[in-house]
Amino acid sequence: MHQAVPPPQRGATYSGYRTRRTPDHDTTLTHVGPGTPMGELMRRYWQPIARSADLGKRPLRLTILGEDLVLFRDGSGRLGLMHRHCTHRGAGLELGRIVERGIQCSLHGWWFDVDGTVLDTPAEPKNSPLVKTTTQGAYPVQETAGLIFAYLGPPEHQPAFPNLDAFQLPGTELVSYSLHYPCNWLQVHENLMDPLHAVFLHTRMGSTQITDAWGEMPITEYGELGDRMYYLTSRRFGDNVWVRFNEVSVPNFGQVAGFWQDGAHELLFQRIAATRWTVPHDDTSCTIFGVRHFSEDVEGPKGLGDRNRVGRDSLDVYGQSHGGRTLEQMQDDPGDWEAIVSMGSVAVHSAEHRGTSDVGVVRLRRQLRRYADELQAGAALGPHRMAAADGIVPTWTSNTVLRIPPRSDCPDDELLRQVGRAVRDAVLAADELAGQARIDAIHARLRAAAHELCAPRTLKSENPLG
Numbered sequence: 001m002h003q004a005v006p007p008p009q010r011g012a013t014y015s016g017y018r019t020r021r022t023p024d025h026d027t028t029l030t031h032v033g034p035g036t037p038m039g040e041l042m043r044r045y046w047q048p049i050a051r052s053a054d055l056g057k058r059p060l061r062l063t064i065l066g067e068d069l070v071l072f073r074d075g076s077g078r079l080g081l082m083h084r085h086c087t088h089r090g091a092g093l094e095l096g097r098i099v100e101r102g103i104q105c106s107l108h109g110w111w112f113d114v115d116g117t118v119l120d121t122p123a124e125p126k127n128s129p130l131v132k133t134t135t136q137g138a139y140p141v142q143e144t145a146g147l148i149f150a151y152l153g154p155p156e157h158q159p160a161f162p163n164l165d166a167f168q169l170p171g172t173e174l175v176s177y178s179l180h181y182p183c184n185w186l187q188v189h190e191n192l193m194d195p196l197h198a199v200f201l202h203t204r205m206g207s208t209q210i211t212d213a214w215g216e217m218p219i220t221e222y223g224e225l226g227d228r229m230y231y232l233t234s235r236r237f238g239d240n241v242w243v244r245f246n247e248v249s250v251p252n253f254g255q256v257a258g259f260w261q262d263g264a265h266e267l268l269f270q271r272i273a274a275t276r277w278t279v280p281h282d283d284t285s286c287t288i289f290g291v292r293h294f295s296e297d298v299e300g301p302k303g304l305g306d307r308n309r310v311g312r313d314s315l316d317v318y319g320q321s322h323g324g325r326t327l328e329q330m331q332d333d334p335g336d337w338e339a340i341v342s343m344g345s346v347a348v349h350s351a352e353h354r355g356t357s358d359v360g361v362v363r364l365r366r367q368l369r370r371y372a373d374e375l376q377a378g379a380a381l382g383p384h385r386m387a388a389a390d391g392i393v394p395t396w397t398s399n400t401v402l403r404i405p406p407r408s409d410c411p412d413d414e415l416l417r418q419v420g421r422a423v424r425d426a427v428l429a430a431d432e433l434a435g436q437a438r439i440d441a442i443h444a445r446l447r448a449a450a451h452e453l454c455a456p457r458t459l460k461s462e463n464p465l466g
């Protein structure tokens with residue numbers, strides 16, 4: 001029988017014995033198998049499961065949300081995603097033979113269309129009822145921007161495929177990538193709501209992994225609207241203020257704005273560097289499937305991005321995968337990948353000591369728990385701002401740099417906060433618009449906000465969507 005160890009006294013030294021971690025992780029948020037709260041929530045959304053470039057002539061064996069699957073493209077070019085084990089006797093369909101229409105199991109030739117319909121059972125008599133009474137479990141699949149997406153949830157709740165503005169930005173080349181992590185999905189995803197780690201991990205604690213500007217301590221602002229959540233970071237560079245506006249969405253979607261900032265040049269609503277989903281294979285491994293956006297607008301004149309380094313387990317930002325670095329290099333200059341993996345196979349929330357730098361992470365966990373609990377309680381999910389049935393989903397992710405010199409009548413931290421909120425308000429106010437009209441409206445509001453915030457009086461926040 002375990003003996004309870006009393007907690008250490010406040011401020012006690014050499015307290016290791018009394019502060020040992022207990023491996024009781026938060027199963028509601030971290031477990032993703034069939035029937036689990038988070039697993040069922042994830043199954044209500046389209047999820048990327050592979051890069052198109054990784055699917056060759058042979059079936060690809062995958063584990064997604066704890067399910068063994070195979071993905072293939074049949075002879076007529078259609079994608080199929082099925083339970084790995086043949087419904088006949090369970091042989092793995094990664095050994096199957098891809099045919100013009102669907103796939104055949106190698107063991108007895110059972111033949112399945114991409115939707116799981118049994119087309120033939122050639123080892124059975126001609127009039128065998130098995131053709132009509134059996135089916136191979138299959139899931140709907142869609143392909144866009146070099147990624148293959150699947151919907152693993154109940155057919156009656158299948159949402160429209162999210163039609164993101166991010167995939168339709170003019171003058172932008174999209175390059176898909178994947179980053180495998182041998183740990184739970186949540187600690188990978190919630191890194192997106194932890195903007196302060198960039199100051200330390202990516203800048204002050206080792207080398208400058210992105211640009212020096214990231215080492216400046218920002219004023220942060222967090223918020224949420226329905227199933228979407230965002231943060232803004234505002235940093236001062238001389239007379240300029242750089243505001244970075246990033247977003248995540250229930251359950252595992254996120255975007256990050258352009259990377260290569262120096263705060264030196266005015267920018268209005270510069271868009272996205274990466275759009276990504278953190279997709280669990282099981283409870284202790286996941287892959288970020290994403291799309292890197294290359295445009296002159298986002299990469300800037302210095303051209304620090306490198307599309308040749310974007311692909312399978314590779315991104316053109318330091319420390320995003322295990323590839324190409326020794327343990328010693330990771331210890332000397334750790335990046336996101338090793339920092340996140342080092343938390344353990346499943347991060348133990350109950351052993352954390354969270355502070356104000358963790359507000360985004362805490363809010364993200366709270367939002368995910370609310371959605372998972374509501375779904376378990378039988379509530380309809382919604383509103384789904386990311387799953388608009390018609391029209392294009394306007395995402396917010398962007399960088400803005402405005403010329404707003406420090407003011408004698410307002411503490412600079414407060415001014416930075418107001419600039420952040422003004423940028424948020426300008427972007428959110430244009431959600432009903434699309435294309436160039438949206439960009440023009442945001443630019444006009446940003447210019448007006450810069451003008452007002454330079455004046456010696458305070459601007460009231462006016463978030464039009466609450």
Ligand SMILES: [Fe+2]
Nearest residue numbers: 197198202336
């Ligand atoms: Fe990071």
